[in-house]
Amino acid sequence: MGGILTHHGGGRRWWISVGLLGLLFVVLALILPLAVVVQRSFDAGFDNFADALESASFIRSLGNTATLAVTVTITSAVIGYPFAYAMARSGKMLSRILMTALMLSFWTSLLVRSYAWQVLLNDTGLINKLLQASGIIDEPLQLIRTPTATLIGMTHILVPFAILAIYAQLRSISPDLAIAAHGLGATRARAFWTVTFPLSIPGLAAGSLLVFVLTLGFYITPQLLGGAGNQVIGQSIVEQTNTLLNTGVGSAMAVLLLLAVIVILGVAARFLGLGRVLGIATERNSA
């Protein structure tokens, strides 16, 4: 009887068997399929990996993906920080308005948002119309099917993750610290850059990391907004499996992508703590 009093109404073995039930589901529904992807990637020894890495279009997509991930991360941080700061350090009213706008955007489906940007960036879209009406340009700019279009769409989709991470961190910093610095003679800017900003870096880093990793696996948004020459890894993988019907090489590419994600998160977990990064991811999945 002593045991039950320390194990919440059941022995530890009982709770392990409850957990195993869930584990069984994940193993059958997800881990088995992933194991088959790994197995398929090695079905010709290392040839599938060699084929993937010798393909000029795959190498180009690696470069495109890396460029995209870096630029999306930077724009998300630059746009997300002031927004998060305004949300964390202003009156109830403005704070609520900003949070509502963020949630409306966050809860709009990724497909719908990519579609919206397609409509906006079109040759006859709102942005070209505005530019032409204001006399800045005569002919419509080629915005759609460019890396810039992908960058805009992806930043719009991923910036909420950066904002939520930075916001959570800013909320944990007492505003009194900056006020004290101000009271001791620092200008507002100096108080921010020497007190608040350094303390907010863990949130900024966690949010940026999450945005970076999520960008790596995107498929739909680059497909709808990017051009033929701006293929990313996700598109290369789908091209191999669906168009070229080469699941071996497609699986090898998929394994490389998964490895990259795991390595980056593994390294980051040592410095930031995985919970901090993924705690934000649970708000809403993406990609």
Added chain:
Amino acid sequence: MNAGWTVRILGVVIAVLLIVPTIVICATAFTSGTSVSFPPTGFSFRWIEDVLGDRRWMRAFGNSFAVGALSAVFAMVAGGALALGAARAKGAISTVFTAVSVLPMILPLVVGAIGFYLVYARFGLTGNVLGLALAHGVLGLPYVFVNVLALLRTLDPRVEEAARVHGAGQFATLVTITLPMIAPAAVVGGLLAFISSWDEVVVATFLSDARFQTLPVLMYGQIRSGVEPSVSAVALIVTVVTFVIALIVFAVGPIRARILQRSSR
């Protein structure tokens, strides 16, 4: 120290940019013209009516709803079980339960999609509700896991111990005491899992065929083959459903908080 005026104005400008796409789609759904352009020409419900009267869209709507609901059930059962295991088994086993529950969150969807396709096709699990619901269920499981785990950390263990001391068996305690206590968190997680299934495209594309398509899959196909305002109308419907469920999540939130307060006293 409060944000200065420049930062506040910048915040408002960014807020507008954040919601512009959502507004554009909602507005174009009500156009009376035949092309998707913003600002829309005229106002009418013709495209909404068009979609509501179209059997293809309506069948996709039904498929999406069935897949979402069933996947939420899978996510709630499996995610809840894993959370109970992770919270109460100690050491390495608890770590395994947590790692497995977090995996779907970091997995690039394209990678998962290939795996699902390769395995599910062998068991007749493509082109039907069950197959896609299994895949979406496992992808939505982290939402349940995280919410239930957070709630379990705050529960008073003496409640369950009291049931055991008074003669309830392990199973009876689980069903009559533990599950009702974690139900609100599981429901919140389940609703989030439903939403993630509701607008998921990549895996759904791999597991669908010409006869079985979900709303996002059909929408994606339409967007690629040439846009007409009916796509905006569908996008509007998809968005409204998501917003309604998100509001329910926010409404259930306070109930959850009340339960937490009650049990911590």
